[in-house]
Amino acid sequence: MIGHGHTASEGFSASSEAAGPVRPVRELAGLVRELLLRPESRGGERRAVRLAVEFSAGAGEVPSLETPLGWLFSLKNRTEAQLFPKVYWSGREAARRGGRESAAVGAAHRADGLQATLLAAADSPETRYYGGLRFDSGYPEERRDARWSGFGDGSFVLPRVELSRDDGLCVLSCNLVLPDDAKYAESLPAFVEGLMAEDPAGPDGAAPRLVARRDRPDFEGWSREVERAVEEFRERPGKVVFARRADLDFDGDLDALSLLGSLKAATPGCFHFYFEPEPGGAAFIGATPERLYGREGRAVRSEAVAGTRPRGASAADDDGLLEELLGSEKDRAEQRYVRDSIERDLRKLCAALTVEEGVSEMKLASRRHLVSRFRGTLAEGVTDADVIRALHPTPAVGGYPKGEAILRLRDSEPFDRGWYAGPVGWLSRDAAELAVGIRSGLVGGSRLSLFSGAGIVAGSTPGGEWAEIEQKISDFILVLGDGESSGAAPAVALPHDAPDSLERATG
Numbered sequence: 001m002i003g004h005g006h007t008a009s010e011g012f013s014a015s016s017e018a019a020g021p022v023r024p025v026r027e028l029a030g031l032v033r034e035l036l037l038r039p040e041s042r043g044g045e046r047r048a049v050r051l052a053v054e055f056s057a058g059a060g061e062v063p064s065l066e067t068p069l070g071w072l073f074s075l076k077n078r079t080e081a082q083l084f085p086k087v088y089w090s091g092r093e094a095a096r097r098g099g100r101e102s103a104a105v106g107a108a109h110r111a112d113g114l115q116a117t118l119l120a121a122a123d124s125p126e127t128r129y130y131g132g133l134r135f136d137s138g139y140p141e142e143r144r145d146a147r148w149s150g151f152g153d154g155s156f157v158l159p160r161v162e163l164s165r166d167d168g169l170c171v172l173s174c175n176l177v178l179p180d181d182a183k184y185a186e187s188l189p190a191f192v193e194g195l196m197a198e199d200p201a202g203p204d205g206a207a208p209r210l211v212a213r214r215d216r217p218d219f220e221g222w223s224r225e226v227e228r229a230v231e232e233f234r235e236r237p238g239k240v241v242f243a244r245r246a247d248l249d250f251d252g253d254l255d256a257l258s259l260l261g262s263l264k265a266a267t268p269g270c271f272h273f274y275f276e277p278e279p280g281g282a283a284f285i286g287a288t289p290e291r292l293y294g295r296e297g298r299a300v301r302s303e304a305v306a307g308t309r310p311r312g313a314s315a316a317d318d319d320g321l322l323e324e325l326l327g328s329e330k331d332r333a334e335q336r337y338v339r340d341s342i343e344r345d346l347r348k349l350c351a352a353l354t355v356e357e358g359v360s361e362m363k364l365a366s367r368r369h370l371v372s373r374f375r376g377t378l379a380e381g382v383t384d385a386d387v388i389r390a391l392h393p394t395p396a397v398g399g400y401p402k403g404e405a406i407l408r409l410r411d412s413e414p415f416d417r418g419w420y421a422g423p424v425g426w427l428s429r430d431a432a433e434l435a436v437g438i439r440s441g442l443v444g445g446s447r448l449s450l451f452s453g454a455g456i457v458a459g460s461t462p463g464g465e466w467a468e469i470e471q472k473i474s475d476f477i478l479v480l481g482d483g484e485s486s487g488a489a490p491a492v493a494l495p496h497d498a499p500d501s502l503e504r505a506t507g
């Protein structure tokens with residue numbers, strides 16, 4: 001993916017005899033300067049303006065700017081505050097249908113949580129705020145993990161500079177908030193020009209090696225909670241999605257972007273995201289298959305995802321596992337809670353709603369889930385904030401009944417979920433795309449914390465659900481084991497006793 005040979009300096013030498021920034025960067029800086037110097041930019045109502053320069057990929061004109069991930073990678077050693085947050089986003093359909101993929105740096109405007117009105121409403125339909133929310137904004141302050149502090153309860157950011165690519169079309173854009181930004185008529189164009197790294201990040205040397213792994217809760221703690229929940233659900237049916245955190249420690253600093261690049265290659269058909277809110281802090285990355293909802297105008301779509309089986313090694317194996325999933329009453333029960341809950345929530349928000357009959361398979365590269373899809377039309381006046389508040393957390397990541405499940409997770413999970421399982425994605429005037437931030441990890445320094453959960457219902461067993469989570473984090477683990485492409489640890493034996501305890505538990 002992000003090979004170390006893929007660097008901006010190659011782009012430079014290939015694309016320009018003259019020294020200085022490549023054409024799109026120079027042009028964008030010129031547009032910014034021109035707008036900021038106009039007298040009318042110094043007054044009027046507060047508004048967001050998007051300036052953009054298009055160019056095509058593959059024409060060889062500006063190879064250094066052709067891939068959003070590669071561009072972000074070229075800025076990875078730049079730690080000026082104005083370059084944060086650093087964001088990457090690509091839609092689930094990107095590979096198949098030419099969906100937009102974006103990298104962005106800096107903030108022209110921040111909307112904290114869901115309270116603030118998005119300035120984007122004033123401007124272009126292309127203008128997007130990127131961000132996410134904590135899983136549980138009511139989580140007690142004193143138990144919060146400091147690594148999540150830069151993320152806040154939630155924030156959506158209008159990036160300062162964004163590079164997006166949709167099929168072969170690349171767009172480099174800059175967002176300005178007027179009249180506030182008029183004072184940057186000198187510094188902002190220079191900032192834009194400086195985003196073409198002349199000395200991009202080179203090879204990092206030896207890949208860090210995995211030295212330790214610790215799981216929270218451990219298998220004993222996990223079994224206690226799962227057994228207790230199962231006991232209760234026998235009396236009174238319900239669902240809770242318990243998660244665990246696997247802390248992987250390496251003997252050197254990890255490169256979160258390289259890791260995401262490798263993860264992306266291994267997980268087609270997923271939303272891929274990267275949020276790094278501040279210099280020197282942690283980055284939240286992931287490859288999630290699950291859409292919370294998408295909106296185009298008033299048209300909304302969502303899906304109920306739950307129930308899990310791996311992919312088989314052979315075609316026969318694979319068919320068998322599909323049959324097993326479709327026929328599993330336990331997995332169907334997990335999925336039904338999600339489906340019924342999303343349907344109820346959407347009915348309140350929609351003037352019309354169509355629900356897919358029954359369930360179908362969501363087939364991923366290394367596992368499969370049950371899914372039912374929804375399509376609706378939002379009622380007049382319903383906002384993205386209303387939809388997020390109504391849907392999150394669905395019983396795919398919280399449980400059912402919703403309120404009880406949240407309280408239970410708050411009490412019983414021995415770690416702070418932070419943004420894990422929270423809504424992540426983008427919002428704009430005419431559209432929105434929010435995914436569920438699962439299959440994700442927090443990368444900071446030499447530690448990678450992986451988060452994953454499993455739906456506990458009456459038929460659950462501690463060993464079975466532990467193994468299901470192990471399978472869900474295997475995308476990350478496998479990528480870490482591939483020293484060639486990940487820039488991370490080469491294949492290592494995981495110092496980890498879960499498989500043993502699992503055999504004891506299930507055997």
Ligand SMILES: C=C(O[C@@H]1C=C(C(=O)O)C=C[C@H]1O)C(=O)O
Pocket residue numbers: 241243290305306307308334369396397438439451452453454455456472
């Ligand atoms: C909670 C997660 O995944 C959810 C739980 C599933 C299950 O228990 O079968 C399946 C898909 C997701 O809705 C996660 O991956 O962290």
Ligand SMILES: [Mg+2]
Pocket residue numbers: 306307308334454455468
């Ligand atoms: Mg499950």
